[in-house]
Amino acid sequence: MKKYTRDILYGILIILLITVAELLVTLPFGSPKDSLRATLSAYMNLEFLLTAIPAGLITFLIARQLKTISKSQALKRAILWTAMVFLNYLWIGVLNLNADLIFTTIGIYVLLLCVFIGPLGFALYAHLE
Template sequence: MKKWERDVLVGWIVVLLVLIAHYAITVSLGNTYFAESTLNRMLWFSSFPAFLIAFIAALFQKTNTITLAVRRAVIWTAELVVGFSLVALFFRAFEPLFASPGAYWLFGAVLLAPLVYLFAFRRQDRGTKAGVH
């Protein structure tokens, strides 16, 4: 399996976990569907677990270069947009989803998580040269 194919597969797992977390938050707020009145709040609350899920995925994927971090961030965010769009179409809430600022918080959380992981926890190999052990 190629590296980008693995990133796509992990991205769909991230999307599934974020959708499950979003559903749990939705149910905890007393809704079982995309209610327009609370959609922004549900999406905003979902951005915190979405960030953690994507952050942990970046940790397990050993994201240690800026290229990997950006590639994974873009792939995972694009998949999340597709996943939420499909769910919103099913619940007939496509327009309210993208009119809600909470959706952009959610997408931004997944977009930033691999980058935050990279800059917060990347290894500093100063003083060593490539090929020298």
């Protein structure tokens, strides 16, 4: 249970770092000029797509920092962290009444895929058994 607690705490850190990365990649674009649903959807899609690679890199580096020792441990972390990020966006969407906008963009799924691939990419990079 102790190791899962540590992975959950690092999952919270991952969510915070992804949020910071989201902020940084959207700074050059500013906010959408109007609040039409189509405009917001396109803006969110771009935001998620631009955040996907940094999110994958974040999970890769944290898997390395935690000294992931096996492919199965990398898979467990990938599943846990992806679920946590998914639940975070679901929570944000429900509270802001825009979950439909978030989950109808392809960008959120690319971001979740990159979060999932990060620890697995580390397992391949480190030639783990």
